[in-house]
Amino acid sequence: MPTNPHRLPDALRAAVDAAKEKVAALHAELPRNELVVWTAGNVSERVAGTDGPGLFVIKPSGVSYDDLDAASMVVCDLDGAKVDDGTPAHLQPSSDTAAHAYVYRHMPEIGGVVHTHSTYATAWAARSEPIPCVLTMMADEFGGDIPVGPFALIGDDSIGRGIVETLSTTRSKAVLMAQHGPFTVGKDARAAVKAAVMCEEVARTVHVARQLGDPARIDQEHIDSLYERYQNVYGQHGPETADADKPAQKPASTEERT
Numbered sequence: 001m002p003t004n005p006h007r008l009p010d011a012l013r014a015a016v017d018a019a020k021e022k023v024a025a026l027h028a029e030l031p032r033n034e035l036v037v038w039t040a041g042n043v044s045e046r047v048a049g050t051d052g053p054g055l056f057v058i059k060p061s062g063v064s065y066d067d068l069d070a071a072s073m074v075v076c077d078l079d080g081a082k083v084d085d086g087t088p089a090h091l092q093p094s095s096d097t098a099a100h101a102y103v104y105r106h107m108p109e110i111g112g113v114v115h116t117h118s119t120y121a122t123a124w125a126a127r128s129e130p131i132p133c134v135l136t137m138m139a140d141e142f143g144g145d146i147p148v149g150p151f152a153l154i155g156d157d158s159i160g161r162g163i164v165e166t167l168s169t170t171r172s173k174a175v176l177m178a179q180h181g182p183f184t185v186g187k188d189a190r191a192a193v194k195a196a197v198m199c200e201e202v203a204r205t206v207h208v209a210r211q212l213g214d215p216a217r218i219d220q221e222h223i224d225s226l227y228e229r230y231q232n233v234y235g236q237h238g239p240e241t242a243d244a245d246k247p248a249q250k251p252a253s254t255e256e257r258t
């Protein structure tokens, strides 16, 4: 049953509108960081403070990045069904909506999901090869290798299932879906966009390094130390300068999760 926007409590209406503004603005980061071409890629964010079954905001499918604004963002429930909140009826949500919805249903700590076809990360995905943790930046952001998820067709739960299954075995916020491209997650959409930018950067750097030889993986104890510092010490921590990229909960160590 579509949701009538006029029946939304004021707080939920405000939260939906805030998410639409934020997700629209974050979509501009994808072309700005050269992570997408044409209409490829998408960003979503869970609507904060939603009682009941939950909602998220995602871009409409196949619309030029130049034409995306808050008014064109689509609101969906956690089954991926479009919610009628006043967004024009002809705007259908992203073709990856079912994957985003699956992640939100199965990873309650996650508040943002991003998908791109960024060149270097997608090249690793094309080979179904994990990116080895040979850079401190990888240890900082991803806590280890960036894993590969299974090949899956677009349109149903298959991609989402592959993302969740793969991310459940790692600290990484990025997964390279085989022969498709990277999906990243974060506590909110901004953190997931950051992970997408970092994923492409390390994919490019490790690729370049491999043209020169075989880079060595960082020792596990050093990876753990770097990850701990970056996640818990790096950046600003005052109430007015809190880093929005920090995870809500400290993820378990690799040893605890495997």
Ligand SMILES: O=C(CO)[C@@H](O)[C@H](O)COP(=O)(O)O
Residues within 6 Å of the ligand: 039, 040, 041, 042, 060, 061, 062, 063, 093, 094, 095, 096, 115, 117, 154
């Ligand atoms: O992976 C795919 C298609 O292969 C999609 O991610 C498109 O690249 C973007 O689709 P929309 O979000 O515009 O539907």
